[in-house]
Amino acid sequence: MKTWSSLLLIVLLGIAVGCKEEQPQGESLFRGNATIACDQEVARLIAPQVDSFALHHEGAHINLETTTALDAMQRLLTGRVRAAIIARDYLPQEDSLLRAYSIEPHKRFLIATDALVFVTAGQTALDTASDDIVRRTLNGERTWLAKYRWSVPNVSSSLAAHLRTIAGGAVRMAALAVPTGDSTIAVVRQGKSDIGVALLSQYLRQKAVEPSLRALRIVIRDTATGDRIAVAPHAATIVKETYPYRVPIYGYLLETARNFPYGVIASIAQEPRPQRAMLNAGIVPGYAKIQLVEPD
Structure with missing residues (x-):
């Protein structure tokens, strides 16, 4: 655990440096370049939404890197990607060290809520x-x-x-x-x-x-x-929160500015088309009012 913590501390120090970088000129919410790490467990849900965003916005260039959740978070923490989509919260070690070194948690959007099941x-x-x-x-x-x-x-x-x-x-x-x-x-x-x-x-x-x-x-x-x-x-x-093993899918942002990665993640988490895709996949969209109709 000590080795793991030391490694993460180096990573966290890298965050502070990375956050001071200037934003690319000419970038907007819908135009720019970004590499986004994606948890491989949800890549088949997310990749079509990223492709759709790029298709509908001229000048939007997104490199979606599919990897494990652990690696996706490490890439975000080291500043190698500008956003990460991961089906979990921070690990306890990640959360504890962020708080211990007074580093603000990443801005994030809830894209959808899935569930862990036993098949x-x-x-x-x-x-x-x-x-x-x-x-x-x-x-x-x-x-x-x-x-x-x-x-x-x-x-x-x-x-x-x-x-x-x-x-x-x-x-x-x-x-x-x-x-x-x-x-x-x-x-x-x-x-x-x-x-x-x-x-x-x-x-x-x-x-x-x-x-x-x-x-x-x-x-x-x-x-x-x-x-x-x-x-x-x-x-x-x-x-209804009766099923006990719920799984949030978050879009984490490296930078707090309303820049291109912000536009991509916010769109997936809030726009009707990608949110409808989450519903069609059988899970709960993060940005939708759900009305349950009980049978008579």
Whole structure:
């Protein structure tokens, strides 16, 4: 941890230097050049929105670099990119050091809220697990859920960070590590894993191809009634905040000025076209009023 902290301190010192750089001349909200790092877990959601922005704004040149969440944040912190789109908040170490050295958090926009889901194949009878059992299993306890073969994204993934949070600090269960959430679904479909950890948007995209895929319902305690209820991952349960494993997708900005990277990220987070794309992907747009209609 000491080595990690020392490395991040050097990175943080680089932020202060980078923030003093002058903005490129002739740049506007919709015209300019920018390299943006993108979390590979959400790249298939984001890339079409970036391409659309460039198509609709003459003089907009964007280099979207797809990488892991950990690397995307490191590129932002070192000033190698002017923005980063990542499906997580700061890691605890990142947040603590920012505060310890009085460095302001990055300006950011909430692009959408996704969810972490547990994907199974049709041949597996499993369809429901309690929040408590999930947390205990991830923490390494020998629960009934631990008897299944798990596949999880590797430690640099944003999904791995969310798993650590759910587990209370560290994931201690045995699992097959693969690059991304899409990869976990692939090994589930191949019969090499019983449960794969992925994003709701990834699951819905692959379920359109393989309808037999399922996502576990999570049993929670209803805060209003005290009853135990099984909650399916869905945009509606994300909005209602009943599904417990929600995943924010943030657009982080290196600079605070209303410049070209600001225009790109703000557009994806607020304009109707990209926000509609988030809704069509089955997740909750960050900049929209959602009205849920309860059935009679």
